[in-house]
Each structure stands twice: as structure tokens, then as C-alpha cells.
Amino acid sequence: MDHIELSLTQSLDHCIKCNICTSACPVAAVTDAFPGPKYVGPQAQRFRHAAQPVPDESVDYCSGCRVCNQVCPTGVRIAELNARARAQIVAERGMPLRNRIIARSDLVGRLSSGPHAPLVNMTLHFAPARWLIERVMGIHRRAPLPKASTYTFRRWFKRRHPATNGKRPQVVYFHGCSTNYYEPRVGQAAVAVLEHLGFEVIVPPQRCCGLPLLSNGDFPAAQKRHEYNVAHLLPYARAGIPIVGTSTSCTLTLKEEAPELLGLHGDDVRAVAVGTYDIFEFLRDLYMQGRLRTDFRPVERTFPYHPPCQLRAHRIGRPVLDVLELVPGLRLQESRAECCGIAGTYGIKREKYQIAMDVGQPLFDFVRTSGQDTALCDSETCRWQISAATGVTTRHPIEVLAEAYGLLS
Amino acid sequence: MYDTIVIGAGLSGMLAAIGRAERGERVLVLAKGYGATHWSTGCIDLLADSADPFQRIAQLARQYPHHPYALAGPTAIESGISRLRAICEAANYPLAGNLNRNLLLPTALGALRPTAFAPVTMIAGDARQLRDGRPTLIASFAELRDFFPPLIAANLRAQGIAATAAQLTLPPTSRQRDFSPVTLARLCEQPAFRASLGEQLAKLVQQGGYARIGLPAILGLKHATEVVRELQNRAGALIFEIPTLPVSVPGMRLYQILEEELIRLGGRIQLGSFVQRGEHIGDTLIAVHSEAAAREQRHTARRWVLATGGVLGGGVRATPEGHLRETALDLPLQVPAGRAGWFAPRFLAEEGHPVFQSGVRVDERLRPLDAAGRVVYDNVMVVGGALAGFDPIREGSLEGTAIATAWMAGMS
Numbered sequence: 001m002d003h004i005e006l007s008l009t010q011s012l013d014h015c016i017k018c019n020i021c022t023s024a025c026p027v028a029a030v031t032d033a034f035p036g037p038k039y040v041g042p043q044a045q046r047f048r049h050a051a052q053p054v055p056d057e058s059v060d061y062c063s064g065c066r067v068c069n070q071v072c073p074t075g076v077r078i079a080e081l082n083a084r085a086r087a088q089i090v091a092e093r094g095m096p097l098r099n100r101i102i103a104r105s106d107l108v109g110r111l112s113s114g115p116h117a118p119l120v121n122m123t124l125h126f127a128p129a130r131w132l133i134e135r136v137m138g139i140h141r142r143a144p145l146p147k148a149s150t151y152t153f154r155r156w157f158k159r160r161h162p163a164t165n166g167k168r169p170q171v172v173y174f175h176g177c178s179t180n181y182y183e184p185r186v187g188q189a190a191v192a193v194l195e196h197l198g199f200e201v202i203v204p205p206q207r208c209c210g211l212p213l214l215s216n217g218d219f220p221a222a223q224k225r226h227e228y229n230v231a232h233l234l235p236y237a238r239a240g241i242p243i244v245g246t247s248t249s250c251t252l253t254l255k256e257e258a259p260e261l262l263g264l265h266g267d268d269v270r271a272v273a274v275g276t277y278d279i280f281e282f283l284r285d286l287y288m289q290g291r292l293r294t295d296f297r298p299v300e301r302t303f304p305y306h307p308p309c310q311l312r313a314h315r316i317g318r319p320v321l322d323v324l325e326l327v328p329g330l331r332l333q334e335s336r337a338e339c340c341g342i343a344g345t346y347g348i349k350r351e352k353y354q355i356a357m358d359v360g361q362p363l364f365d366f367v368r369t370s371g372q373d374t375a376l377c378d379s380e381t382c383r384w385q386i387s388a389a390t391g392v393t394t395r396h397p398i399e400v401l402a403e404a405y406g407l408l409s
Numbered sequence: 410m411y412d413t414i415v416i417g418a419g420l421s422g423m424l425a426a427i428g429r430a431e432r433g434e435r436v437l438v439l440a441k442g443y444g445a446t447h448w449s450t451g452c453i454d455l456l457a458d459s460a461d462p463f464q465r466i467a468q469l470a471r472q473y474p475h476h477p478y479a480l481a482g483p484t485a486i487e488s489g490i491s492r493l494r495a496i497c498e499a500a501n502y503p504l505a506g507n508l509n510r511n512l513l514l515p516t517a518l519g520a521l522r523p524t525a526f527a528p529v530t531m532i533a534g535d536a537r538q539l540r541d542g543r544p545t546l547i548a549s550f551a552e553l554r555d556f557f558p559p560l561i562a563a564n565l566r567a568q569g570i571a572a573t574a575a576q577l578t579l580p581p582t583s584r585q586r587d588f589s590p591v592t593l594a595r596l597c598e599q600p601a602f603r604a605s606l607g608e609q610l611a612k613l614v615q616q617g618g619y620a621r622i623g624l625p626a627i628l629g630l631k632h633a634t635e636v637v638r639e640l641q642n643r644a645g646a647l648i649f650e651i652p653t654l655p656v657s658v659p660g661m662r663l664y665q666i667l668e669e670e671l672i673r674l675g676g677r678i679q680l681g682s683f684v685q686r687g688e689h690i691g692d693t694l695i696a697v698h699s700e701a702a703a704r705e706q707r708h709t710a711r712r713w714v715l716a717t718g719g720v721l722g723g724g725v726r727a728t729p730e731g732h733l734r735e736t737a738l739d740l741p742l743q744v745p746a747g748r749a750g751w752f753a754p755r756f757l758a759e760e761g762h763p764v765f766q767s768g769v770r771v772d773e774r775l776r777p778l779d780a781a782g783r784v785v786y787d788n789v790m791v792v793g794g795a796l797a798g799f800d801p802i803r804e805g806s807l808e809g810t811a812i813a814t815a816w817m818a819g820m821s
Contacts, residue, residue, distance in 0.1 A: 020447050023591035023656040032586045039587075070681035073442040073723060255703035273703040288410070315701035317437075317679045322410065336672075 428819015
């Protein structure tokens with residue numbers, strides 16, 4: 001029994017059946033398809049055994065948002081129990097083609113981005129094509145799909161002329177699939193900020209962090225990607241060079257999700273996990289050490305800000321608020337909605353689209369009633385969901401910080 | 410970055426945080442998860458064994474100078490309760506009652522439970538009114554587990570209350586499975602659901618001439634006062650809520666009101682963050698470390714409030730080796746001598762089990778003390794269930810002691 005197995009089994013016995021998780025679960029609040037974290041987690045887990053048939057399939061309706069973990073008064077690791085239970089179902093029965101495709105965001109991104117991106121985007125926003133995709137693939141015709149970029153972040157990074165004097169402290173940037181294939185501007189903003197703060201930015205070879213595979217239950221494929229990333233990030237982690245990411249779900253996966261769910265606890269995996277930071281976590285640390293430049297231009301703006309589930313799962317508070325409140329004039333209104341509903345690939349699935357929209361309703365209302373034309377969120381799929389549902393442009397907070405430093409024209 | 414960090418998000422933690430934020434401080438509440446508010450009735454228990462709890466508290470304080478009530482003193486008790494009531498009043502969820510007279514409110518078993526203050530949604534259930542001879546109806550949906558009107562009514566009749574039971578039909582809803590108190594509370598926020606429930610109640614009142622109706626405490630999450638008022642108007646009878654088994658909807662309402670107030674005052678709340686240990690220089694606590702992904706998060710503040718609860722709330726844990734530990738800062742605990750001394754020989758012993766009096770011993774300023782009586786940390790105050798030397802559940806003083814000590818920490 002590995003470490004997580006042991007801690008899961010033990011945490012199972014910490015469940016006092018108080019139902020706080022079920023009352024807080026945003027999915028159970030809107031659908032009967034998911035009876036709630038307590039039932040599919042600590043309760044069903046007692047009947048799960050490697051040699052026994054799967055007792056309960058409704059665990060597949062867990063979106064993995066981890067609100068249950070966050071509110072549990074006794075520390076039961078419900079979301080991890082659920083992720084492992086789903087992987088057991090997938091291991092037994094295989095994975096539908098749709099999930100195999102959407103879980104490979106690296107492959108999908110590589111095929112979509114590039115000079116032909118406008119064609120891809122047109123097709124994916126062409127109603128009859130979406131209808132066909134829904135019928136054939138099970139991806140909901142109104143699900144928010146990102147627009148592919150005509151160039152990748154990596155290509156931009158390679159071709160630019162970096163401002164280095166050779167003596168700068170180094171930092172590794174983990175861009176993730178979304179920045180590379182869909183939103184290079186997020187990576188460009190991150191690089192601009194890090195260089196402005198005096199760092200030399202390194203972008204080593206990297207693959208998808210594996211989170212979409214983990215949340216769709218394909219653990220072996222996720223493990224391959226994680227091992228690749230660990231191998232390429234390890235030299236930097238060992239040298240004490242911080243690994244910083246703008247996709248809060250990628251950084252969470254490197255820190256905790258992959259090691260814990262896959263039961264990888266070697267020194268190398270651990271070193272990369274400990275060396276990884278969400279970008280605003282990193283910036284907040286710099287500020288606390290007195291190393292953050294505060295030469296901000298005033299930004300007379302108000303933005304609704306949604307701290308996504310994946311960020312909350314880091315358990316590091318609200319680094320975006322801590323850093324952006326240093327910018328004169330800037331005001332952030334924090335959303336207290338539990339979840340936007342999308343949960344990575346969850347909300348684009350035909351059978352789960354409506355659930356995701358219902359889960360996100362309080363957030364959509366919050367963003368709409370803010371009256372602002374731009375919202376902020378640290379997670380890409382959440383940004384796409386919020387934008388699609390509300391029509392309000394949703395940006396990564398690092399873009400606003402770069403603007404405050406006067407780095408974006 | 411913070412002036413005060415409060416550890417624990419139960420009633421005492423939230424109220425202490427509100428007090429500090431009202432004084433203009435930057436405040437953070439760090440907590441493992443939701444606190445015991447979500448398990449409790451949403452009422453304010455001061456002391457159970459007396460018709461006049463406030464007078465009995467004064468006696469108790471003289472008798473036991475280390476009791477939290479003795480440390481807080483009557484002013485903190487009164488002003489803490491009045492602040493909490495003002496916050497609830499402003500949220501249109503008034504707490505009614507009196508320091509000098511306990512209400513007697515029915516439980517989900519039909520027992521009569523003394524409490525000093527209750528939300529207005531429960532107040533018509535006071536036994537003094539129920540005993541006026543006019544008929545009372547206890548009703549619920551069969552779909553709600555663990556709430557049985559016939560049992561409640563029978564037990565109330567045995568105590569001289571003219572109660573009968575009825576089963577309600579669930580108004581049409583898209584939900585078909587698993588009706589927890591929270592599911593029903595959300596449904597009660599929907600006008601159509603409420604209207605249908607109101608019609609059923611009106612019909613029952615016409616048939617049985619009931620003066621009051623007791624319903625499970627599911628009458629809305631955010632607008633309970635309006636929901637109850639509307640149902641009373643439709644039914645033509647007074648309505649009172651009876652607390653259910655956890656999750657407790659009135660407990661959630663109270664938490665949400667406190668959370669909104671703290672955020673309004675500029676405070677922050679960070680859940681899912683289990684404080685593991687403290688860092689100190691001499692008798693000054695300078696930082697705590699909370700559990701987080703991959704590595705701990707370090708938090709600094711000038712002043713700290715420990716509001717993690719006792720054995721019930723999870724602030725005091727027993728190890729498999731038979732020791733008791735204070736979970737956040739590893740403070741010295743006042744505990745029964747030896748594992749054998751934890752429990753009384755009888756499960757339902759009148760005097761309770763000594764282990765539940767375990768907690769942190771403090772000085773007159775609520776600062777933690779070690780076994781020799783020396784102050785451990787000069788800038789830490791301990792409040793609520795984490796305190797030693799009282800048994801809040803047995804005494805019926807859980808909320809009262811939490812509020813009194815929290816307000817003392819909030820105002821000092």
C-alpha cells in the first residue's frame with residue numbers, strides 16, 4: 001500500500017458522516033446524477049476492492065473541483081478517493097474515444113494551432129460542424145472551446161531576443177498546453193513580468209502536465225507525461241531554480257495531483273513538486289522577501305476576480321489579491337462562487353454540459369452584475385467557460401500585472 | 410501581512426475575527442474546513458440547567474474562577490451577544506431571546522431543549538406557548554430522513570403539549586433523489602415550491618384548527634425570515650423550525666452571515682488550510698505553517714487567536730498512543746491524569762466524561778499557560794471550545810462561552 005493509499009484509507013475513517021461536503025458540493029446542488037461527495041467518496045470506498053466489481057458509477061459525475069476537501073472538518077481526502085475510483089472504472093472498462101481525445105490536450109493543441117488555426121477555429125464555431133461533433137464525439141455543441149493560436153508560445157519564445165546579461169537569477173517557466181497553443185499572450189505577459197523583475201527565463205522541453213488524463217481516469221498515460229516533465233525539470237529543481245507556471249492547474253498537478261494520484265513518491269518527483277510555484281504565489285513570496293518591484297503605473301480599473309477551484313486546491317490563499325492590491329487604483333472584487341462548472345474537460349461533455357452551466361450560474365450572475373467588461377481568473381478552462389457564458393472577456397491576472405508594469409502596449 | 414490571524418472558522422473564530430476587523434485590523438481566518446457551526450442548532454445556548462442562565466453564570470464564575478465565563482466576565486458575555494445579534498438583525502435574521510430566561514425548544518426527538526436565543530424562525534416553538542392547550546401540528550416530508558413527526562408529536566404529548574403529526578407531499582420538483590436538509594432548504598428558496606408547501610399547510614390548518622406548525626429547519630438558506638413569514642400568511646398559523654440532524658441549515662445560515670460580515674469588514678478566510686505548527690521567538694509567536702500542496706504555507710501576524718475547538722471541534726485530538734494533543738500549535742493541554750481517567754465508568758454518567766474538559770489552560774487575558782502556570786505565548790489568545798476546564802456540551806454553554814471569549818479576544 002503506497003503513501004496515498006494509506007492516507008486515503010485512514011482518512012476514510014475520519015469521515016464522521018456530517019454531510020458538510022454534500023451540502024457544499026456544487027454538482028450535487030444542481031443534479032440528481034451525483035448523490036454527493038460523502039456517498040461516492042468515503043461511503044462507497046468501503047465497498048471498493050480490487051477483486052470486486054465497481055459498486056457505484058455515479059462517481060464519474062464528480063467534477064473534481066475539490067470543494068469537498070476544502071470544507072471537510074476532519075480532513076478526509078474525498079476528491080482523491082473519487083479520482084482513484086474513476087481510474088479503477090476506466091482500468092476495468094476502458095475509456096470512451098471522446099475522453100481519450102479530449103484528455104490529450106497536448107495532441108489536440110498541436111493539431112489545432114499554427115498557420116491553419118483560423119480554419120480550425122472557423123470549423124469549431126460553425127454550427128453544423130458542432131452538431132456533427134456532438135453526435136459523433138459527444139462534445140456538447142455549445143461547449144466553450146478555445147480559439148487556437150496561429151503561432152505557439154514556444155515558437156515565439158525561441159525567436160525573440162531575450163534581455164539577458166548572463167548574470168541574472170534564473171527561473172523556469174512551465175507554460176502548459178493552453179498558453180502554448182491557445183493563449184501565447186499569457187506566456188508573453190509572464191515572461192515580460194519575470195524579466196522586468198530581473199530574472200532570466202528558461203523554457204525547457206515539456207509536455208502536458210497530465211491533469212486532463214488524470215481527471216478522465218487514464219492514469220498510465222498521465223504517468224508517462226509526468227515522468228517526462230520530471231526528467232526535464234529536475235536539473236533546475238535540483239539547482240534551486242524555481243519552476244513557475246501561469247496555469248494554476250498545471251502547477252497543482254506538478255506539485256501534488258500527479259505524485260499523489262499516481263503514487264509517485266521518489267526523490268525526483270518530490271524535488272520537482274517542491275520546486276514548483278503558481279506564478280502569483282512566486283510573486284507574493286518575492287514581495288514578502290522585499291524583492292518585488294513596485295514601479296506600477298496606476299490602473300484605474302475594477303475587475304471581478306474568480307479564484308478557480310484548482311487554485312484553491314493549492315491551499316495558498318489568494319496570491320492574486322495579495323499582489324494586485326499593490327497596484328494603485330486597481331480594485332478586484334472576489335467571487336465567492338464555488339465553481340465555474342467546467343472543471344477542465346467535464347463541462348464540454350454532452351451529458352455534463354448542462355450540469356456545468358447550472359454549477360456556474362452563481363458565478364456568471366456575479367460577473368454579469370459587476371458591469372465590467374473584463375473579468376480575471378487564473379485557470380484557462382474557467383476563463384473560456386466564463387467568457388462563453390457571460391460574454392465578458394476573461395483574462396489571466398498576469399496580463400493585468402504586466403500592464404501595470406507598463407510592459408504591454 | 411496581517412495584524413491578526415485567527416485559527417478556526419467556527420462561531421468563536423469568526424466572531425473574534427469580526428471584532429479585530431472592526432478595530433481596523435487586517436485579519437485572516439485560517440481553517441481546516443467549516444467549523445462546528447454547521448453541526449449546531451443555530452441557537453445560542455448559554456447554560457442549560459437554569460431558568461435564568463445569566464444569573465447562574467455569575468454563580469458559576471464565583472464557583473469556578475477558571476471557567477471561560479469567569480475569565481470573560483459579564484460584560485464580554487453581554488456585549489458579544491449583543492454584537493452577534495446586531496449582525497444577525499442586519500442580515501434580516503434576528504435572534505430572539507433573553508439573557509435571563511431560557512427558551513424551551515423542541516428537538517427532532519420531541520425533547521425540550523433550553524436555549525437563551527434562537528432565530529425568529531424557531532421562536533414560536535417555545536414550550537411555554539405550546540402548552541397553552543391550542544393544537545400544534547408537527548409536519549415533514551417523508552423524503553427527509555431522520556425527522557419523524559409522529560415521534561416528535563408523541564414525545565411532546567408526553568410532556569403536556571397538544572401535538573399531532575402529519576406527512577407532507579413533496580411539491581413537484583426536478584429533484585428526485587436524496588433530500589438532505591440543504592436540498593430542501595434550496596427548494597424552499599423557490600417561490601413555486603413555497604407556494605405549494607403553503608397550500609398544503611393551509612389545508613391542514615383548516616382541517617385541524619392548528620395554532621402552530623413545527624417544521625424541520627429547512628425553510629430557506631438565505632431568506633429564512635421571509636420564507637417563514639410567507640408560509641405563516643398562507644397557512645394562517647404560526648410556524649416554527651425544529652433543528653435537524655447535521656448538516657444543520659440554521660447553523661449554515663449563521664456561518665454565512667458571519668462570513669459576509671467579516672468580508673464586508675475587509676477580512677479574509679482561507680479554508681482547507683490545516684495549521685500544522687507555530688514558529689516563535691521567546692514567548693512571541695511569529696508565524697504558523699499551514700498544510701498546502703507540495704509544501705507548507707507560512708503565515709505571519711502580530712497577534713493570534715486560537716479558535717480550533719476542543720475534542721468535538723477537532724482542536725484537541727487523541728493519538729493512538731493515548732495522548733491528547735492540541736493540533737495547531739502543540740500547546741500544553743490540561744488533561745485528565747492518565748488514559749484511564751478519560752471516561753467515567755458509565756456511558757451516560759451524569760457528571761460527564763473528564764476527557765471533554767480537556768483543553769488549553771489560560772490566564773486572565775486568555776493567553777495559553779504551561780503546566781507550571783507560565784505564559785507560553787504573549788501574543789496568542791485562546792477562545793471557545795479549545796479552552797480547558799469546562800464541558801460545553803454537557804453544560805449547554807457551547808455558543809455562550811464561544812461568544813464571550815471570542816468577543817474578549819476581539820475587543821482587547
